[in-house]
Amino acid sequence: MEFQAHQIKDILKIDYRYTMGGQSKFFIELMNNKKLLGTKCTKCGKIWMPPRINCSECYEPAEWVEMKQTGTIEVSTIVWYTTSAFIKAIPYGIGFIRLDGADTAMLQGIFSENLIPSKVKKGKKVRAVFQKEREGKMTDFFFVPEDEYESWIIKPEYEGGSE
Amino acid sequence: MEKVAIIGIGITPFKARYLDKTYFELAYDATKLALEDANKQGAEITHKDLQSTVYGIYNELFERQFMPDIFINSYIGMNNKPGTRIASGGATGGYTVRMAYAEVASGLSDLCLCLGVEKCNDCYDIQTGTTTPEVLNAIAYSADMTYEYPMGMMAASSYVSMVNAHFEEFGSPTEEQMALVSVKNHGNAINNPKAQSPMKITVEDVMNSRIICYPFKMLDCCLYSEASAALILANEEKVKELKIDNPIWITGVAAANTDCFIGNREDMGRLYSNIYAAKAAYKMAGLDYNKIKEQIDVAELHDAFSGQEVISYEELGFVPFGEGGKWIEEGGPMIDGELPCCPCGGLIGCGHAVGATGIMSTGEAALQLRGDAGKHQIIIEKGRGLAHSIGGPGAAYAAIIIMENQEAKK
Numbered sequence: 185m186e187f188q189a190h191q192i193k194d195i196l197k198i199d200y201r202y203t204m205g206g207q208s209k210f211f212i213e214l215m216n217n218k219k220l221l222g223t224k225c226t227k228c229g230k231i232w233m234p235p236r237i238n239c240s241e242c243y244e245p246a247e248w249v250e251m252k253q254t255g256t257i258e259v260s261t262i263v264w265y266t267t268s269a270f271i272k273a274i275p276y277g278i279g280f281i282r283l284d285g286a287d288t289a290m291l292q293g294i295f296s297e298n299l300i301p302s303k304v305k306k307g308k309k310v311r312a313v314f315q316k317e318r319e320g321k322m323t324d325f326f327f328v329p330e331d332e333y334e335s336w337i338i339k340p341e342y343e344g345g346s347e
Numbered sequence: 348m349e350k351v352a353i354i355g356i357g358i359t360p361f362k363a364r365y366l367d368k369t370y371f372e373l374a375y376d377a378t379k380l381a382l383e384d385a386n387k388q389g390a391e392i393t394h395k396d397l398q399s400t401v402y403g404i405y406n407e408l409f410e411r412q413f414m415p416d417i418f419i420n421s422y423i424g425m426n427n428k429p430g431t432r433i434a435s436g437g438a439t440g441g442y443t444v445r446m447a448y449a450e451v452a453s454g455l456s457d458l459c460l461c462l463g464v465e466k467c468n469d470c471y472d473i474q475t476g477t478t479t480p481e482v483l484n485a486i487a488y489s490a491d492m493t494y495e496y497p498m499g500m501m502a503a504s505s506y507v508s509m510v511n512a513h514f515e516e517f518g519s520p521t522e523e524q525m526a527l528v529s530v531k532n533h534g535n536a537i538n539n540p541k542a543q544s545p546m547k548i549t550v551e552d553v554m555n556s557r558i559i560c561y562p563f564k565m566l567d568c569c570l571y572s573e574a575s576a577a578l579i580l581a582n583e584e585k586v587k588e589l590k591i592d593n594p595i596w597i598t599g600v601a602a603a604n605t606d607c608f609i610g611n612r613e614d615m616g617r618l619y620s621n622i623y624a625a626k627a628a629y630k631m632a633g634l635d636y637n638k639i640k641e642q643i644d645v646a647e648l649h650d651a652f653s654g655q656e657v658i659s660y661e662e663l664g665f666v667p668f669g670e671g672g673k674w675i676e677e678g679g680p681m682i683d684g685e686l687p688c689c690p691c692g693g694l695i696g697c698g699h700a701v702g703a704t705g706i707m708s709t710g711e712a713a714l715q716l717r718g719d720a721g722k723h724q725i726i727i728e729k730g731r732g733l734a735h736s737i738g739g740p741g742a743a744y745a746a747i748i749i750m751e752n753q754e755a756k757k
Binding site for chain 2: 194196234259260264266267269270276280282288291293322
């Protein structure tokens with residue numbers, strides 16, 4: 185006789201109000217002033233972006249520094265199949281962007297009017313565009329190819345940065 | 348340190364879904380299979396003889412249970428003995444073998460159970476009525492939750508970043524070279540009755556499969572699977588006492604974690620964790636990173652995505668950097684090639700039951716060395732094999748296990 189399985193539908197759900205701790209200033213300046221803050225190690229001078237308030241190499245504090253809002257794509261991809269949380273957003277571009285002056289690269293969304301691999305390739309210059317409605321989260325901004333910047337910041341929901 | 352041998356191997360079939368088993372029932376099956384296998388090798392043991400367990404279980408959200416190990420511990424009759432859980436992403440299996448090795452090598456246990464299990468496909472997106480996107484979401488919570496998860500980062504986009512960076516640096520692996528891995532591993536799986544995805548396919552089939560994450564296509568990616576795998580490890584005294592015919596000695600174990608933030612890495616196109624773990628494991632086993640291809644018979648690699656297998660050929664020292672793609676074009680890792688890689692089908696052919704996978708890979712390499720791999724048995728001349736596990740955010744975790752059949756060498 186065929187096995188009869190009993191299945192139960194269920195959802196696990198936890199609510200949070202999580203603190204960003206020492207990184208809080210990054211999110212506050214992003215939300216209030218459209219600034220992108222990195223940190224610079226007080227000993228070795230390494231610039232961390234995303235920021236960390238301690239240098240993981242020197243074990244010394246790192247100080248806040250305002251970063252330029254332009255950078256270069258180090259590596260990218262275009263996602264066509266993804267998780268249940270993002271499946272409605274496909275296709276979307278993401279990549280590791282090294283902001284000008286930073287020693288590390290940060291993962292961010294790369295938006296383009298023409299989202300094809302050659303447009304979001306390694307070495308392409310990009311610039312940050314901000315949401316008009318910001319919540320102090322990484323989704324408050326994204327990057328666009330530098331030559332598309334002007335056309336993105338005139339859209340009603342977006343605006344340019346503090347520079 | 349005590350010498351450590353694998354004396355029992357139990358692997359359940361890798362399946363899309365077990366409607367008839369829970370994760371602890373699957374773990375029981377693999378444990379029973381491993382005990383039966385040890386007894387076929389000459390032992391006369393039951394679970395009551397096992398002194399401790401090291402559990403490999405990656406994801407609480409899959410099992411819908413935090414601390415799933417303690418529930419397995421009850422179900423497999425291991426109460427009142429030590430049990431330790433390892434969770435290291437896709438490398439959970441390899442790390443679990445490493446810790447079970449340490450349990451025996453240190454003298455804490457004479458006989459230790461190394462047990463991995465995963466049951467992912469109970470995840471289900473009720474809104475869309477689909478399984479895989481919800482499984483991927485449960486995995487995506489392994490990405491950094493502040494900076495990376497909100498960007499839509501997931502396993503494939505994490506691996507593809509490394510592969511794309513490698514391609515930028517070396518012009519390899521090309522999409523066709525990656526496709527060859529898929530053709531090889533799906534093909535090898537045809538001779539493995541426990542594999543989930545046996546398929547005779549061509550490079551064109553891979554190239555024409557749907558795009559997942561540029562340039563990975565559907566057939567470049569492993570499927571998430573449900574399974575359990577178990578090994579019984581023993582020290583030399585126990586091997587003698589139990590009169591084990593064909594012990595497979597673990598001669599090298601090493602692991603390394605590279606930076607989980609890909610953007611922090613100096614080279615985004617390679618996994619230094621693989622290089623460090625490989626060099627350390629080879630050194631422990633008395634082998635040479637620059638000659639390793641000539642020193643082993645078989646490599647069970649972590650081919651969660653085809654492109655990473657090609658890069659692993661380089662990182663593990665089989666070929667120089669940039670030449671992995673050429674090596675597969677020349678047939679090097681094929682089942683009849685210079686060094687067969689993933690003769691069981693690997694993750695692409697068998698499926699990826701995360702906590703069980705690296706233990707299955709280790710068990711498969713051990714079966715090959717014992718001459719017990721069945722229809723996918725390869726020729727064993729040197730008596731040595733390797734199992735490789737990677738995983739976690741940016742594939743930061745890596746573990747390498749070296750095994751040896753000292754009888755085969757004679």
